[in-house]
Amino acid sequence: xxxxxxxxxxxxxxxxxxxxxxxxxxxxxxxxxxxxxxxxxxxxxxxxxxxxxxxxxxxxxxxxxxxxxxxxxxxxxxxxxxxxxxxxxxxxxxxxxxxxxxxxxxxxxxxxxxxxxxxxxxxxxxxxxxxxxxxxxxxxxxxxxxxxxxxxxxxxxxxxxxxxxxxxxxxxxxxxxxxxxxxxxxxxxxxxxxxxxxxxxxxxxxxxxxx
Amino acid sequence: xxxxxxxxxxxxxxxxxxxxxxxxxxxxxxxxxxxxxxxxxxxxxxxxxxxxxxxxxxxxxxxxxxxxxxxxxxxxxxxxxxxxxxxxxxxxxxxxxxxxxxxxxxxxxxxxxxxxxxxxxxxxxxxxxxxxxxxxxxxxxxxxxxxxxxxxxxxxxxxxxxxxxxxxxxxxxxxxxxxxxxxxxxxxxxxxxxxxxxxxxxxxxxxxxxxxxxxxxxxxxxxxxxxxxxxxxxxxxxxxxxxxxxxxxxxxxxxxxxxxxxxxxxxxxxxxxxxxxxxxxxxxxxxxxxxxxxxxxxxxxxxxxxxxxxxxxxxxxxxxxxxxxxxxxxxxxxxxxxxxxxxxxxxxxxxxxxxxxxxxxxxxxxxxxxxxxxxxxxxxxxxxxxxxxxxxxxxxxxxxxxxxxxxxxxxxxxxxxxxxxxxxxxx
Numbered sequence: 001x002x003x004x005x006x007x008x009x010x011x012x013x014x015x016x017x018x019x020x021x022x023x024x025x026x027x028x029x030x031x032x033x034x035x036x037x038x039x040x041x042x043x044x045x046x047x048x049x050x051x052x053x054x055x056x057x058x059x060x061x062x063x064x065x066x067x068x069x070x071x072x073x074x075x076x077x078x079x080x081x082x083x084x085x086x087x088x089x090x091x092x093x094x095x096x097x098x099x100x101x102x103x104x105x106x107x108x109x110x111x112x113x114x115x116x117x118x119x120x121x122x123x124x125x126x127x128x129x130x131x132x133x134x135x136x137x138x139x140x141x142x143x144x145x146x147x148x149x150x151x152x153x154x155x156x157x158x159x160x161x162x163x164x165x166x167x168x169x170x171x172x173x174x175x176x177x178x179x180x181x182x183x184x185x186x187x188x189x190x191x192x193x194x195x196x197x198x199x200x201x202x203x204x205x206x207x208x209x210x211x
Numbered sequence: 212x213x214x215x216x217x218x219x220x221x222x223x224x225x226x227x228x229x230x231x232x233x234x235x236x237x238x239x240x241x242x243x244x245x246x247x248x249x250x251x252x253x254x255x256x257x258x259x260x261x262x263x264x265x266x267x268x269x270x271x272x273x274x275x276x277x278x279x280x281x282x283x284x285x286x287x288x289x290x291x292x293x294x295x296x297x298x299x300x301x302x303x304x305x306x307x308x309x310x311x312x313x314x315x316x317x318x319x320x321x322x323x324x325x326x327x328x329x330x331x332x333x334x335x336x337x338x339x340x341x342x343x344x345x346x347x348x349x350x351x352x353x354x355x356x357x358x359x360x361x362x363x364x365x366x367x368x369x370x371x372x373x374x375x376x377x378x379x380x381x382x383x384x385x386x387x388x389x390x391x392x393x394x395x396x397x398x399x400x401x402x403x404x405x406x407x408x409x410x411x412x413x414x415x416x417x418x419x420x421x422x423x424x425x426x427x428x429x430x431x432x433x434x435x436x437x438x439x440x441x442x443x444x445x446x447x448x449x450x451x452x453x454x455x456x457x458x459x460x461x462x463x464x465x466x467x468x469x470x471x472x473x474x475x476x477x478x479x480x481x482x483x484x485x486x487x488x489x490x491x492x493x494x495x496x497x498x499x500x501x502x503x504x505x506x507x508x509x510x511x512x513x514x515x516x517x518x519x520x521x522x523x524x525x526x527x528x529x530x531x532x533x534x535x536x537x538x539x540x541x542x543x544x545x546x547x548x549x550x551x552x553x554x555x556x557x558x559x560x561x562x563x564x565x566x567x568x569x570x571x572x573x574x575x576x577x578x579x580x581x582x583x584x585x586x587x588x589x590x591x592x593x594x595x596x597x598x599x600x601x602x603x604x605x606x607x608x609x610x611x612x613x614x615x616x617x618x619x620x621x622x623x624x625x626x627x628x629x630x631x632x633x634x635x636x637x638x
Contacts, residue, residue: 066398138260
C-alpha cells in the first residue's frame, strides 16, 4: 500500500509506538507549562533516539524485530496519554479509558489464552482470518461504543481502516485491535484498580467498625 | 468511595498524570452530532473492510489433487516392476560442516530432485545456513551444495534482527513454482520460531524475497515446520506446521499462491486437541481422506495417527498405533499402488536405527519392512521421502549429524526384500 519512497506502514506503526513511548519518558523532564519550542525539541530528540544504531540496527528496528504488530488501540492510547502534556488537550476521559482497558483485557485474554482456556479444539484466533466476519464484528463494536459517545470507538474505527488497508504485517484482524503489550497493560491496570478498590473498601469498613 | 480518575497509569512510561493541570479539558462524551458523524464514518469504513478484506477462501477444500497430478507426478513405469534396485549415497559432502541436519527432498516437475538441509557449527548457532543440492534428471549424483539462506541474508530480506535459522521445507505448486518455508528465531530457542516464505520461478536456481507470515497471536512466536504439504484442487496448499510454546500441538497452514510468487491469503488452523504431538505428516489417501502421523513428545512414546474425512479441514483426536516413537519425526509416502510407506525410528527411545514400514490398509495396521541404518549410540533421524523419476523412491536423512544420507530404491526392492541373515543391513 505504500509508495516506494515511504517506509512500509508496518515499520511506521512500530516507529510511532516506540516514539510515543519515548515521548512520555522525555515529557517527564519537561517543566510545566513547557514552551512549544521545548515540546518540539523533546519530540525531535525522541525521534533521534529511535535512529541510534545498536549493533548495526536502529533502536526502532530492534523493537520491530520482536513486536512487529502494534495494535491501533495502543497507538491511540499512547497518543491520548501524551496529548495533555504535548498538545494541551485531554482526549480521553474516565469512561474512554475504562472502555480501552476492559476491551484490551477481554479480547486479549480470548485471543492469547484461548488454547489454555478452551483447548485447541476451539480456535478463537482463527476467526480473525475470516476477515469479512471480523470486520463486521469490529464495525458493530465500534458503533456500539460511538453510540454511547465513548471515544474508544474511534480507535476501533482506526483499526478497521488499518485492517482494510492491510497496514500491519499481520493479516489477522485481532492483531489490529489487540497486541500482547496492550493486553498485559490492560490486565495490570484492571487488577491494580480492583486491588486498590478492595483495599479502600476494607479500610472504610474497618474505620466504621472502629468508630 | 473512590473518585473517578481521568487517566489510568500502568508504568512510568505510560504515566502522564502530572500534565493534567495544563490540559484544556473537553467534554467526556462525544456530542450527538459527532456521534452520528463517527457512526457514519464507521459504517463506510466497515463496509469497505468487509468488501475488500474478504478472504480468498474460508471453506474446507472440496477435493485434494490426486497424488498422480501432472505437476507432481514423476515419470512412472521404469523400474517399478523390474529388477530390485537399492542404492546408497550422500547428499552433503564429507566434512562439509561440523553439524548438518534436517534434510528435505522434493521431486520437481522437470524430473530433477532437489534436496535441502541446514548446517553450521552446531544446531541453533548463528552461523547455520541452509543449502540445496540438485540431482539432475537422468543422473545419479548430487551436485555441489548451494547456500540459499543464512542469518545475514534473512535479516536483510526481513528487515529485522534474526538470531538463527532452522527447519526449512521446499515443495512445488501446481504451476511448477517452487516454494520454501523456513523457520527463523529473533528471541529465545526453537519455540520462539516464526515462519517465512519465499518462492523460486526456476525450480530453485534463484529465489525471490522472503515474506514473514504472522501465524501466532502472541508476538508471532512458536510456529515451526518440518514436512511436505497436501494440495487442494482449488489451488490452496495445506502445509503441516506445529506450535511448541507452553503447549505442543499440530496445526495446518493453508495458503493460496498468487501470481509471481505472491501469497494471496493464508491462515493457520489447529489440528485436534491432543497435547505433546508435533511435526505432523499428511498423506492424501483419496476420497476426501487424509492421514496424519505425529511425533510423540509425551511419555507414551507411540506414533499417533488421525484420519480426516474432509480433505484435511477437521481432525479427530489422534490415537496411538502399534509402532513406537522415540520423540522423533517420521515421514510417509503414498505409493502408486495405494500402500503407505513409512520411514521412522523403530524404538521408544534413541534414534539409533532408521527403518521402513508398510501399510496396505490406509494406516490402520503396519508391517515392519526393513532397517536401513543402525549403529549403537549414533543418530539416524529426520527422514524425508519422495518418489522421483522412474518410480524410484528417495529417502534422505540425518546421518550422525555429520552428513545427509541418501537411499534410493524401487517398488521391486520393497516387494522382494527379505531381511538378511543376522539382521545385516541392505548393502
